Amino acid sequence: MGVTKTDLFSDKQNAIATYAKAFAHPARVAIIQYLLKSNACINGDLVQELGLAQATISQHLRELKDIDVIQGTIEGSRVSYCINAKRWSEISTQFAQLFEQYEPTTLDDCC
Amino acid sequence: MGVTKTDLFSDKQNAIATYAKAFAHPARVAIIQYLLKSNACINGDLVQELGLAQATISQHLRELKDIDVIQGTIEGSRVSYCINAKRWSEISTQFAQLFEQYEPTTLDDCC
């Protein structure tokens, strides 16, 4: 079937899965890191930075935009992308909440 | 083509992408949360907990085991799964490093 049964899971679980997909490809990780580093960027820069075709990068950018991790502003014939601060903060919180459930002392001698 | 060009990216970027895949499906998120909550569990519990077929859950467990997020110990005819503390800690660190690059003041009025 190949289709995720989202109705079986909570909104939060589905949200985490969606957010995780933003990071689930090294090209998107690279794009995000580049945006974080340069605080804004132009699509063309990324074609130089990563070794992927323009069409491929444009596709990854659209996926990140769909998840609202990034946002783009048209500047003449160019597009300036940057991190969506609000969403970034939410994603950060979701993951932090997940990771803070870690209790080394309890888990160390589990199995 | 559908095959990720891992050689274009750094080891760290590929690692983050791999770790993110563990969370990139709500069923795996649910499994991880259940393991965190109960600190150990039996596969069969999950078939009751989630609404997926036994084969599907077993497959998700194997994926999590492949990424080393969880580990399983055979206990008679059952298998006890738990979080791999060491790897969990590493994943947590990687994500934390990524998220801590966030600087609201710089990003807020970007685009």
Added chain:
DNA sequence: AATTAACATTGCAATATTACGATAAATAAG
């Protein structure tokens, strides 16, 4: 107006993921 530049979109091929029934393997129970 024609040309160039920067991105987006379309269409397609290759591969990966998700899901599950059926079956196998291993231990436990009778």
Added chain:
DNA sequence: CTTATTTATCGTAATATTGCAATGTTAATT
């Protein structure tokens, strides 16, 4: 020894993802 019980694996179908050439689209340049 036979029969459950528990989990893994195989096979298969449906769908999703990745990648890129080709083509569109929009705006700047000439």
